[in-house]
Amino acid sequence: MLTINNLHARIEEKEILRGINLEIKPGEVHAIMGPNGSGKSTLASVLAGREDYEVTEGSVTFNGKDLLDLAPEKRAAEGIFLAFQYPVEIPGVTTINFLKTAINEIRKYNGQEPLDAAQFLKRMREKAKLVKIDDALLKRSLNEGFSGGEKKRNEIFQMAMLEPTLGLLDETDSGLDIDALRIVAEGVNQLRDGKRSFVVVTHYQRLLDYIVPDFVHVLYKGRIVKSGTKELALELEEKGYDWIKNEVDALEIA
Amino acid sequence: MSSIENKDASSLKAELIADFHLSQAKLNGKAALPIHQLRGEAMQNFDKLGFPTIRHEEWKYSNVSNLVKQTFDFHTKTEFNQADLDKIPLPHLTGNVLYFINGVYNAELSQIATPENKLKVIPFSEALAQQPELIEGYFGKYANYETDAFTALNTALAKDGVVVQVADNKIVEEPIILRFISDVRLANVGSQPRNLIIVGKNSQVKIAEAYRTVGDNAAFVNTVTEIIVDESAMVDYYKVQSESDKSYHIGTTQVYQKGRSYFYSATVTLNGGFVRNNLNVVLDGEYIESHLFGLYVPNGKQHVDNHTVVDHRKPNCESHELYKGILMDKSTGVFNGKIFVREDAQKTNAYQNCRNVVTSDEATMNTKPQLEIWADDVKCSHGTTTGQLNDxxxxxxxxxxxxxxxxxxxxxxxxxxxxxxxxxxxxIREYIEELILEKLEGA
Structure with a gap:
């Protein structure tokens, strides 16, 4: 589904990704972990098409297409969804109208008829239940005045509405309390259907207690320096990142 | 009046002064009437003041030098008729809809829906010629023809417009829509509409002024509206401008509010080459509420200048002001908002906010809030922001x-x-929404 090959990216003069290789197959959940500043969020942003980053080398193919060649909205229409670490407040645009526009733009791109009001409402009711999001909240301006937890739940709700094939969760667990963490994670789990894949970017193990990954990768200095299964995450939780840092730094010196 | 000299005057100024002498000559002995005395005074003021230059503090960012170099026909006879009107994409307007073509009331196109016991509508020309006593108590009593050159000019030379009188204790359900069309298909046309709106005690009415241009020549509209809101009356007032890039619009709306009255306004500038709106509100009684909203969306090289004055003269009143601008291409905008809180006006709440989005590096916005507060127990705030869209x-x-x-x-x-x-x-709201959507296509 997604193949990342030797991906290098920089912001201004600073190189952040320095040769990422990753293969994601349908239905898989990959966790990307690593210390602060290792490039985790950058990877998610580059995949979603954020303009601030410049890809200097490497390639990314998504379902056979050159992803890096597509504008962000086209990536979304192809089935990529980024749940933001810091969801943006958009005054004057309600979540409902926003999603109606988004869904129908994506449908248009894929040669489908727009959803009518009844179909849209039905889908909305169904998906709102997934993350226990209140109707009243959806009628308000997008994310405006939402609490941290509400914003993150809204991200997962939007993902459920847009039905992507690849979900990128960028530190979705940050700023959540215990209950909100569980609700968000359960929402994601219900979207796991054996075909939809996820990349879960996180600093901590705790989200992975709920969203159990198939693979765990450790990012450090812009490269994946270790890959393993869910046990790797547990090991990291226990031992921290220093042992990996030391290993890598020792190699670099050598 | 023969002493007026204009050696170094612009051609437009000379033209207007000559015009005034002609109209004086036709007064047939009515020149002694107070109203014509006042017009004479206004003309003298205009002659003294001349057109403002950018050295004038109030005109610092709005340069009328291109306007005053041109000539305009203020007496053109237009054949504008229903067929022409049908060609303009307009919303279906119901209620009292009055048409003014090149500033002159057109009875044929107009319709009045509200019965006369509630609402009196008289063309200004008729009031001036036949019932000066009707307007004498109000005309020129509010708008500043002493130091504002354009208001002086309008006061001296306005030929037509409308006098609207709402009786006491009446709710006028049907809106009053005044449509001003500059028909510039054949020549440059100037018009100076004058409107007087008197709303009686405890009455309610919604009024809209809409301006538009038809044709490719230049238009100059110098309009003055005086609105008197009597005790406990409620007035909604909308000004909608959709004029051509070759048009100059200078408009003053002077509002005088008495105790417990309510004035609610929105000034929406969709299009216009050069636009200057003055909205001046005097709160001269207690427990008055005033709301001033504005929106301007200039593109190309359009210039939109909004000057507002909110004058709190008595205690326990509140005013709210919100102006918003979207400036595209090489357009320019000006917002100047004055709030006066006089010594007597304790317990005043006055809020002002001006927010702008600039979508191009070449567009500019100048904002200037001015608060002058002489009372000590008041709540006032103001804020202006000009930014770009959030990437x-x-x-x-x-x-x-x-x-x-x-x-x-x-x-x-x-x-x-x-x-x-x-x-x-x-x-009107739906019409504006549509035009904004259309205009933002190019953003």
Whole structure:
């Protein structure tokens, strides 16, 4: 589904990704972990098409297409969804109208008829239940005045509405309390259907207690320096990142 | 009046002064009437003041030098008729709809729906010629023809417009829509409409002024509206401008509010080459409420200048002001908002806010809030912001599948909504929404 090959990216003069290789197959959940500043969020942003980053080398193919060649909205229409670490407040645009526009733009791109009001409402009711999001909240301006937890739940709700094939969760667990963490994670789990894949970017193990990954990768200095299964995450939780840092730094010196 | 000299005057000034002498000569002995005395005084003031230059503090960012170099026909006879009107894409307007073509009332196109016991509508020309006593108590009593050159000019030379009188204790359900059309298909045309709106005690009415140009020549509209809101009366007042790039619009709306009255306004400038709106509100009684909203969306090289004055003279009143601008291409905007809180006006609440989005590096916005407060127990605040669209918000929308262009349009539209939704005449609000959508296509 997604193949990342030797991906290098920089912001201004600073190189952040320095040769990422990753293969994601349908239905898989990959966790990307690593210390602060290792490039985790950058990877998610580059995949979603954020303009601030410049890809200097490497390639990314998504379902056979050159992803890096597509504008962000086209990536979304192809089935990529980024749940933001810091969801943006958009005054004057309600979540409902926003999603109606988004869904129908994506449908248009894929040669489908727009959803009518009844179909849209039905889908909305169904998906709102997934993350226990209140109707009243959806009628308000997008994310405006939402609490941290509400914003993150809204991200997962939007993902459920847009039905992507690849979900990128960028530190979705940050700023959540215990209950909100569980609700968000359960929402994601219900979207796991054996075909939809996820990349879960996180600093901590705790989200992975709920969203159990198939693979765990450790990012450090812009490269994946270790890959393993869910046990790797547990090991990291226990031992921290220093042992990996030391290993890598020792190699670099050598 | 023969002493007026104009050696170094602009051609437009000379033309207007000559015009005044001609009209004086036709007065047939009525020149001694107070109203014509006042017009004479106004003309003297204009002659003394001349057209303002950018050295004038109030005209620092709005340069009329291109206007005063041109000539305009103020007496053109137009054949503008229903067929011409049908060609303009307009909303279906119901209620009292009055048409003024090149400033002259057109009875044929107009319709009056409200019965006369509630609402009296008289063309200004008729009031001036036949019933000066009707307007003498109000005309020129509010708008400043002493130091404002354009108001002086209008006061001296206005030929037509409308006098609207709402009786006491009446609710006028049907809106009053005044449509001013500059027909410049054949020549440069100037017009100076004068409107007087008197709303009786405890009455309610919605009024809209809409301006438009038809044709490719230049238009000069110098309009003055005086609105008197009597005790406990409620007035909604909307000004909608959709004029051509070759038009000059200078308009003053002077509002005088008495105790416990309520004035609610929105000034929406969709198009116009050069626009200067003065909205001056005097709160001369207790427990008055005033709301001033504004929206301007200039593109190309359009210039829109909004000057407002909110004058709190008595205690326990409140005023709210919100002006918003979207400036595209090489357009320029000006907002100057004055709030006066006089010594007597304790317990005043006065709020002012001006927010702008600039979508191009070449567009500019000048804002200047001016608060002068002489009372000590008041709550006043003001704020102005001018910024660009939020890139992060655009990326956020794109990441959900919304194309960049549409994301920008949605955001601008949302920005404008705060003001557009204030307009309570549905047909006009929908018309504005449509025009804004269209205009933002190019953002």
């Amino acid at each position: 992060e918000a655009i990326f956020y929308m794109q990441s959900r599948g919304i194309p960049k262009k549409e994301a920008i349009r949605l955001q601008l539209l949302a920005f404008a909504q705060d003001v557009v939704t204030q307009i309570k005449i549905d047909s």
